[in-house]
Amino acid sequence: MLNAKMIRSKFTVTFKNCKIVTQTFLINSMSTDSSQPSFEEIRKYLWGFGKGNVNLSKNEDTGIATLVLNNPEKRNAISGQMMVHLRDCIEELEKWKSGKAVILQGHNNIFCSGADLDFVRAAGTKQGASYMSTWMQDTLNRLQRLPLISVSLLEGFAIGGGAEVAVSCDYIVVANNAKFGFVHAKMGLVPVWGGTTRLVNKIGQRKALDMLLTSKVFRAVDCLNIGLADAMVPTAESFVKTMEWLSPRIQHHYTIVRANKTSVINTALNSYQDSLAKEKTMLVPFWGGQLNIEALNKKIKHEPSQNGD
Numbered sequence: 001m002l003n004a005k006m007i008r009s010k011f012t013v014t015f016k017n018c019k020i021v022t023q024t025f026l027i028n029s030m031s032t033d034s035s036q037p038s039f040e041e042i043r044k045y046l047w048g049f050g051k052g053n054v055n056l057s058k059n060e061d062t063g064i065a066t067l068v069l070n071n072p073e074k075r076n077a078i079s080g081q082m083m084v085h086l087r088d089c090i091e092e093l094e095k096w097k098s099g100k101a102v103i104l105q106g107h108n109n110i111f112c113s114g115a116d117l118d119f120v121r122a123a124g125t126k127q128g129a130s131y132m133s134t135w136m137q138d139t140l141n142r143l144q145r146l147p148l149i150s151v152s153l154l155e156g157f158a159i160g161g162g163a164e165v166a167v168s169c170d171y172i173v174v175a176n177n178a179k180f181g182f183v184h185a186k187m188g189l190v191p192v193w194g195g196t197t198r199l200v201n202k203i204g205q206r207k208a209l210d211m212l213l214t215s216k217v218f219r220a221v222d223c224l225n226i227g228l229a230d231a232m233v234p235t236a237e238s239f240v241k242t243m244e245w246l247s248p249r250i251q252h253h254y255t256i257v258r259a260n261k262t263s264v265i266n267t268a269l270n271s272y273q274d275s276l277a278k279e280k281t282m283l284v285p286f287w288g289g290q291l292n293i294e295a296l297n298k299k300i301k302h303e304p305s306q307n308g309d
């Protein structure tokens with residue numbers, strides 16, 4: 001049981017030629033379970049490590065948010081501070097009731113080089129392992145469960161913890177220059193941010209085991225071929241092309257988009273019976289609702305798409 005109190009700071013940035021309000025969040029959390037470290041304790045611990053930040057921008061007009069990992073001196077490696085920022089951004093997205101999608105990317109066309117190796121060295125204790133895995137797994141679980149369509153846009157390297165962040169999203173879009181790898185074994189580590197579980201769900205047991213054991217770094221086209229990536233886009237216009245790819249997937253009213261995401265993630269993460277029970281409750285706001293009546297009045301004739309998309 002956690003209680004949260006939020007402290008917020010706002011500033012405006014220009015991103016991809018759009019003026020956007022960017023927000024940084026700090027959240028105080030208290031655990032009532034004395035046997036577990038509280039998230040507040042873990043927050044204080046992680047905050048002491050490294051630099052960098054995670055920027056959240058929400059576009060109210062399109063319903064699309066962007067989350068940018070930003071630690072340019074280290075190829076956007078995730079420091080302790082960034083772990084805190086990332087969780088705060090996810091908490092903010094949980095509160096965004098009219099959003100449709102979130103795109104995750106790395107600053108300056110590099111997704112993420114994994115955990116900050118300086119953090120790995122400095123926090124190399126049992127406490128460090130427990131704090132980091134608790135925090136990051138919870139954060140990425142929450143990212144995965146967001147009622148938003150989540151897309152990781154991989155440009156350049158997405159390795160180690162960067163690969164774990166990527167597989168937490170509903171979809172992976174690779175730029176031509178993407179390089180993706182679970183390199184943990186090569187670093188004498190195993191994934192603990194939920195990456196193994198999510199990788200197996202995405203590509204199956206045998207391919208996942210192979211990827212983990214070999215530490216192979218895959219090129220974009222290979223990511224597509226093994227079924228890890230959902231689309232490949234040209235590096236030079238990767239963001240625009242990702243938006244284009246996303247567009248038909250979020251074309252409907254935000255309530256419909258969110259309900260479908262919620263249903264699918266419930267099915268993926270819960271038992272068959274629980275999923276059926278939950279699905280049964282989903283229709284009530286829509287049946288006989290405004291969107292439904294408008295659609296009925298249009299007398300829509302459903303045809304196959306022309307381009308096969």
Ligand SMILES: CCCC(=O)SCCNC(=O)CCNC(=O)[C@H](O)C(C)(C)COP(=O)(O)OP(=O)(O)OC[C@H]1O[C@@H](n2cnc3c(N)ncnc32)[C@H](O)[C@@H]1OP(=O)(O)O
Nearest residue numbers: 073074075077113114115116117118157159160161162187
């Ligand atoms: C539970 C989580 C498990 C994990 O994530 S373990 C961490 C896995 N990641 C790694 O081992 C990353 C090792 N780095 C690399 O392989 C390469 O730097 C990489 C990402 C392919 C990029 O290569 P290049 O583009 O040639 O750039 P570079 O090597 O010259 O690096 C530029 C500067 O960035 C630094 N850097 C890159 N990745 C880092 C990281 N994860 N943590 C801390 N620092 C990192 C690198 O040391 C270099 O710094 P400097 O300019 O020499 O001071």
